[in-house]
Amino acid sequence: MATTSHPNQTPTPPEPADHDSVLPELREMWWETGMRARAGAGLFAVFTELPRLVWSAVAVSWRADRVRTSVVAATTVGAGVMSAFGLLAAQRVLVELFAGGPTADKVIAALPALLALATVTALRAGMAAAMGYAQNGLTPKVDREVERGLFEVTTAVRLEAFDADAFADDMERASRGAESTTALVQASMNLLAGLSGVLAVAVAVMVIHPLLLLALLVATVPNGWASLRAGHLRYQTYAAGSVRRRRLWLLHRLMAERVSAPELRSYRLRGFLLDQYDRVMGVETNIQLALARRVTTTTTIGAMVGGIATAVVYVLLGLLLIDGQIPLAAAATCVIAVQSAQRSLAVVTFQIDRVYTEGQHFRDYTGFMTRAADYLPAQTDPSTAKPAPGRLQEIALDAVSLRYPDRDTAAVEQVSLTIAAGQTVAFVGENGSGKSTLAAMIATLRTSTAGTIRYNGRPAADWDIDALRDRIAVVTQEYHKWPFTAATNIAIGDITSTPSREGIQGAAARAAAHEMINELPHGYETLLDRTFAGGQDLSGGQWQRITAARGFLRDADLLIMDEPSSALDPRAEDALFQAIRDRQGQATTILITHRLANVRHADRIYVLHHGHLVEAGTHDDLMALGGRYAELFTLQASGYGAGPSAGPLPRQTATA
Numbered sequence: 266m267a268t269t270s271h272p273n274q275t276p277t278p279p280e281p282a283d284h285d286s287v288l289p290e291l292r293e294m295w296w297e298t299g300m301r302a303r304a305g306a307g308l309f310a311v312f313t314e315l316p317r318l319v320w321s322a323v324a325v326s327w328r329a330d331r332v333r334t335s336v337v338a339a340t341t342v343g344a345g346v347m348s349a350f351g352l353l354a355a356q357r358v359l360v361e362l363f364a365g366g367p368t369a370d371k372v373i374a375a376l377p378a379l380l381a382l383a384t385v386t387a388l389r390a391g392m393a394a395a396m397g398y399a400q401n402g403l404t405p406k407v408d409r410e411v412e413r414g415l416f417e418v419t420t421a422v423r424l425e426a427f428d429a430d431a432f433a434d435d436m437e438r439a440s441r442g443a444e445s446t447t448a449l450v451q452a453s454m455n456l457l458a459g460l461s462g463v464l465a466v467a468v469a470v471m472v473i474h475p476l477l478l479l480a481l482l483v484a485t486v487p488n489g490w491a492s493l494r495a496g497h498l499r500y501q502t503y504a505a506g507s508v509r510r511r512r513l514w515l516l517h518r519l520m521a522e523r524v525s526a527p528e529l530r531s532y533r534l535r536g537f538l539l540d541q542y543d544r545v546m547g548v549e550t551n552i553q554l555a556l557a558r559r560v561t562t563t564t565t566i567g568a569m570v571g572g573i574a575t576a577v578v579y580v581l582l583g584l585l586l587i588d589g590q591i592p593l594a595a596a597a598t599c600v601i602a603v604q605s606a607q608r609s610l611a612v613v614t615f616q617i618d619r620v621y622t623e624g625q626h627f628r629d630y631t632g633f634m635t636r637a638a639d640y641l642p643a644q645t646d647p648s649t650a651k652p653a654p655g656r657l658q659e660i661a662l663d664a665v666s667l668r669y670p671d672r673d674t675a676a677v678e679q680v681s682l683t684i685a686a687g688q689t690v691a692f693v694g695e696n697g698s699g700k701s702t703l704a705a706m707i708a709t710l711r712t713s714t715a716g717t718i719r720y721n722g723r724p725a726a727d728w729d730i731d732a733l734r735d736r737i738a739v740v741t742q743e744y745h746k747w748p749f750t751a752a753t754n755i756a757i758g759d760i761t762s763t764p765s766r767e768g769i770q771g772a773a774a775r776a777a778a779h780e781m782i783n784e785l786p787h788g789y790e791t792l793l794d795r796t797f798a799g800g801q802d803l804s805g806g807q808w809q810r811i812t813a814a815r816g817f818l819r820d821a822d823l824l825i826m827d828e829p830s831s832a833l834d835p836r837a838e839d840a841l842f843q844a845i846r847d848r849q850g851q852a853t854t855i856l857i858t859h860r861l862a863n864v865r866h867a868d869r870i871y872v873l874h875h876g877h878l879v880e881a882g883t884h885d886d887l888m889a890l891g892g893r894y895a896e897l898f899t900l901q902a903s904g905y906g907a908g909p910s911a912g913p914l915p916r917q918t919a920t921a
């Protein structure tokens with residue numbers, strides 16, 4: 266079967282199993298295998314897992330708000346107790362009313378019980394209101410507790426986590442799990458309330474006549490079983506369809522989002538994507554129809570058996586009554602009890618279903634939090650706080666290597682070099698030679714898998730990492746377009762201080778961005794996100810100017826610029842490199858660029874090839890060496906019709 270289809274072809278929707286196994290993008294992820302295993306574990310597994318899920322919901326709720334959790338717990342138990350008293354009071358009323366004698370006397374005799382019934386009913390209503398109020402207040406607190414916990418982890422994990430197998434998928438599911446927590450807490454509370462209702466009825470019935478408990482069970486169990494079974498079927502289908510849902514979500518984004526809109530049109534992908542949608546949706550619809558059939562059959566059988574059982578119970582009651590085994594009042598109470606128990610049981614089964622389903626999502630969240638902990642930086646003991654480094658005088662790399670988890674060869678292999686304060690050094694080499702990886706390690710964004718990087722003589726682990734990072738500014742190749750104003754986009758280059766307007770404009774000027782920003786509709790206050798009203802988008806080169814300004818803002822001891830000019834026009838590029846040269850002798854700069862004319866004045870140029878450091882020296886040294894750098898430089902220079910001895914650009918001030 267083809268993995269893709271032409272828009273003009275009418276593909277037949279494949280069977281679900283085929284569909285999942287054939288299309289590589291619909292492959293199961295490891296966590297989905299786990300979900301299916303849980304879904305297939307049967308109804309019994311639901312019951313064994315429930316207490317743990319309810320317990321974890323209560324624990325989250327307790328952490329979020331102890332008072333409200335206590336109120337919910339107390340009112341849940343209280344409402345149950347009131348239900349039992351209510352039934353007993355009702356039975357008392359019936360006993361008095363069914364007794365012999367004049368009606369007026371019977372009503373008077375029943376008055377205390379009637380009063381008790383009214384009090385119990387009022388108390389129960391009050392408790393239900395208090396429970397509702399406490400639960401509503403819990404919702405935002407639980408949301409905050411869980412969601413913030415998630416963000417605290419996702420923003421702290423080491424960058425390596427994002428390279429780990431399926432980590433991003435895992436994180437996505439954890440977000441869904443975080444959203445489920447409130448539902449899980451609510452369902453757990455409602456389940457406990459429902460259970461206490463059922464228990465209350467059972468206790469009251471036992472007090473009236475033990476045999477009635479059996480009648481109660483017979484009348485309520487079939488419907489309860491059917492609801493549980495239907496819920497389980499729904500969950501099984503949900504679990505089995507998670508790959509399809511992810512695919513639908515992806516297609517939704519591809520067809521509706523701004524970023525994919527231009528290519529969608531230029532390559533005329535509309536038909537292709539709609540066709541993909543139809544195929545996945547076709548399978549989904551068939552599965553939902555099959556589910557609906559199975560659920561309807563199960564609930565119908567449950568209702569029929571339940572109806573017959575209830576009739577049997579009523580007949581039994583009648584027989585017991587005729588036989589004089591139970592008084593009329595007890596029989597009437599039993600009818601009320603059966604109805605009340607059926608209502609409570611309906612709540613219980615519905616909530617069990619919810620607790621189980623939401624609980625599975627919640628487990629994705631807790632599972633992720635456990636797995637992500639492996640990627641968190643080691644906690645520092647405040648009593649042994651590490652020192653902050655002074656001004657960076659020297660960065661020394663000793664046989665530093667890095668191999669990405671799923672790669673056979675190292676991206677950087679045994680690189681040793683030393684960078685002194687005030688130097689401008691350049692990393693050059695062909696695509697994939699390891700320049701960005703090396704720079705990321707120096708920037709402390711990635712940890713080397715071998716070798717050591719020393720900052721002022723000590724490895725990063727010996728310094729206060731935040732203080733060390735404050736001394737380094739990085740303009741990455743894959744910079745991020747933050748959806749904030751132009752001013753904020755530059756200001757986040759130094760988020761720990763409150764940058765002045767002059768500081769921001771000065772940094773923008775050094776990156777040839779000041780005039781460009783002033784021409785925007787609201788100048789520095791223009792929102793750089795087209796998806797919001799009044800927001801603007803910038804050209805690739807304009808964005809690059811803004812990101813360079815972000816790097817300049819802090820005047821860091823070490824500025825790393827990875828391909829800062831790939832989209833710049835010649836004038837902006839010249840201005841940017843002039844600003845970089847102005848740092849020479851004052852602060853350290855690591856420059857990564859393929860435009861070799863811009864590195865001629867670097868104090869030292871390091872040439873990387875397949876992760877190895879193959880050449881090092883000044884431009885003149887390397888040209889004289891006639892090696893890889895000389896070859897690349899000559900190749901590029903020939904494109905401009907200038908030889909390797911071409912003189913400096915007019916505005917360059919050579920200090921090397």
Ligand SMILES: Nc1ncnc2c1ncn2[C@@H]1O[C@H](COP(=O)(O)OP(=O)(O)OP(=O)(O)O)[C@@H](O)[C@H]1O
Nearest residue numbers: 428669672676694695696697698699700701702703
């Ligand atoms: N996150 C990653 N996971 C796995 N491999 C990676 C990852 N990032 C980079 N690589 C691989 O590591 C090697 C070095 O990549 P790096 O980005 O450091 O090269 P580069 O010299 O900066 O390339 P370019 O000039 O294209 O920017 C490449 O083979 C690349 O495929």
